[in-house]
Amino acid sequence: MARTPQLLGPDGRPIERRTLTQAVAAPAVTGVRRPFSGTVATGLTPERLATILKRATEGGTADYLTLAEEMEERDPHYAAVLGTRKRAVAGVEPIVTPGDDSPRAGEIADFVRAHLIDRPWWGEMVVDLLDALGKGYAVCEILWQTGKHWTPIACPWRDPRYFVWDETRTALRLAEDGQPHGEDLPPGKFIVHTSGIKSGLPVRGGLARLVAWSVLFKSYSVKDWAAFSEVYGLPLRLGRYGQSATQKDIDTLVAAVAGIGTDAAAVLPESMRIEFQGISEGRGGADLFERFARYLDEQISKAVVGQTMTTDDGSSLAQAQVHRGVQIDVAQADAAALANSVNRDLVRVAVDLNFGPQDAYPWLSWPITAPEDTTAAVNQVQALVPLGMRFRVADIRERLGWAEPEDDDEVLGAPAPAGDATDPAPAPQRAAPQAATDTAEADPVEAGYAAIAEAMDHDDWEVMAPSVSAVLDAAADADDPDDLIERLARLVEGGGLDSQALADRLARSTLLARALGDAPDPDPDPDGDA
Structure with a gap:
């Protein structure tokens, strides 16, 4: 009988499969994980608040976490701006990037999309993990089910008061009766997310403290x-x-x-x-x-969303656009921190349970980008096209977010130039001689014109090259415009500019063109409309 390989959790400890399907941190009526708590905000004084914040730093986080929750319930402005910051990430559709270009990596990425992102509990889990923005950390418990695959059936939020920090205040542990520092979290069972707003102890990184x-x-x-x-x-x-x-x-x-x-x-x-x-x-x-x-509301807005323009006052469009950029930076930082936690505690564990350890794991992320000013892009195209710059239509459509119309679609737009409905650009000038050469057998006169054009096209540069090179050399050696004029005069007098070959070529071509023009039409128009 084949032995199931031992898998390691994010912290390097072995994953016990028998504990994955059991709820470990569910609330209970008795014990340290009760679903209700008292109030702290009622009658709060500056002295009491200072004591609460000090005890939280020392490890007694229960009152601080209760206060953080009550602040969201009692202060409408804080609840509004904190909710805005959460929704800036939670409202974005996540993407999964395969670990490499192999078909196996693509299969694993598809598994992550199908069995994690496309599940009903996913959106609620993201919002619950973003609770760390206010409190400093948030925990969701993964409830696994086994069958054809190991997949989560839910990731419920667990009250942060159900957990305690170890002696170093850096490792989170499960609270247990009679154990001041709790017990280790089972590997593969919890998603632990810290806000990362500031460096230092996670419990001091929440916005509620600020x-x-x-x-x-x-x-x-x-x-x-x-x-x-x-x-x-x-x-x-x-x-x-x-x-x-x-x-x-x-x-x-x-x-x-x-x-x-x-x-x-x-x-x-x-x-x-x-x-x-x-x-x-x-x-x-x-x-x-x-x-x-109002002043205090402005300070709260600055602390939570990094600006006040879109929350408290709105002076001008230019200032609002600058402040909107600050919001994008904040949302990008929150999304990056959340991606680190979810990939470490959920995606990697799910991949290991179903596909075994991998050299490269898929990466889940929330793509948050600043909205592009499409008006400026269109203005740039309109300004640069007349100067000769060329753009791919597909690139313009992609930047504007517009799809290529199908053949049966009703479209709006200027009519295409006559003769070519797909390429409005003029045909290259050198295409005519080749086209005339192809029809030489059908029309002797056109064949003559083609011969003249082809000869001029291929040979004229060789004829003019010595003269052009002499002029360029004179320009390179000249000290100023007057010196250049003197040098060109000496070239003409000394025969350095030999134009006789070019004159002979033009004379022969002119004679041939005149002869072709005087030749009778082999197929005159019977109606006299030629």
Whole structure:
């Protein structure tokens, strides 16, 4: 009986096939992997936040991860820009590049596309792994099934609080009761993705740590803004009563003043009245709170998406285009980091389980490119074609993203030049003599013209070469234009420019052309329309 070869996981440890089909980090009602947790953001103070961030660096990440999750739930702006950054990668269709040009590599690449990318769980897994952008790291567990192939049936997200870091804070381990540093993750069972936003400890690389202070101060500002609006947002309601008012009348007036803020209506005796007076002391205070909240939103935008132009303000098209380029750079970095994690923990393991270890593995990537300015490309073509530059139509269509029309397609475009519907370029000038030579037997006059053209075409340069070379040599040796003129004059006087051979050739050709022109037409037009 053949023995199944031992495969190694991404960390070099042997893969235990019997554990691949079992859920290892599923949530449980009891123990360290409970599906619910308390709150941290409620009543958060600067002192408490500093303690949470310090403990996370030392290994106690539970409160920090809870805070990171609550920040996405409580701050709409942070949730929006973080979601935008995730979708910039998750919305792109991934591609698979074979390891080499062999048919076997192509077969393996097709397997990756069919059994990984084209599965219902794939898109959700990508979004779950991008949760590392906020928290610093994210984990998905691979649930394998075996049959004809080893293929994942799901890759569910696992709460990052189910994992702990080792003593060096660099290796992730599975949390277990009674084990402060947890236990090793089974090879081939988990996809571990770290954001890679900054160098250093993975837990310090999440965006939540970067924007936590802005979110905290913004919460204070919004709370104060709400209190300010409650106090100064409504005019002062002042009730007046006369000297003859009884205590019952005064109580009635007090109740009316207190209730008019919400009821906007009151019934009073004729001798009483209510006045509304503005509060000038609070004028301009609302702008202060709003400016501070907007400033903090701008800082969050810069931290998450690298710019503010497309999220907070939009001054000009030129600035927006520059900032859009920054977003492309951020998305490309996120896609590259995600590709490293998925290829290491999923693609390579799937290939090893089904095809054995390979010298070159397929590479899965998310191609994120900046949108091309097609208007500028068209303008360049229009400017360069009149100068003689030639372009392949296929290249232009590819850059514009337009397909070649089929024969039965209805098309728009300028009519093709007469005589050639496929090639509008003029025919080369030297094609005529060859065409005339081919018809020499049918038309003696055309054959004569062809002979003249062919002789001039092949021999004239040899006749003119000595004279042209002499002129070029004189130009190369001349010091200035006046010197060149003197040198050319000496060439003419000294016979250095021998044009007699060229003159003889032109005379013979002219004589032959005249003779052909005077020759009678062998087949005159009977209608006289020639």
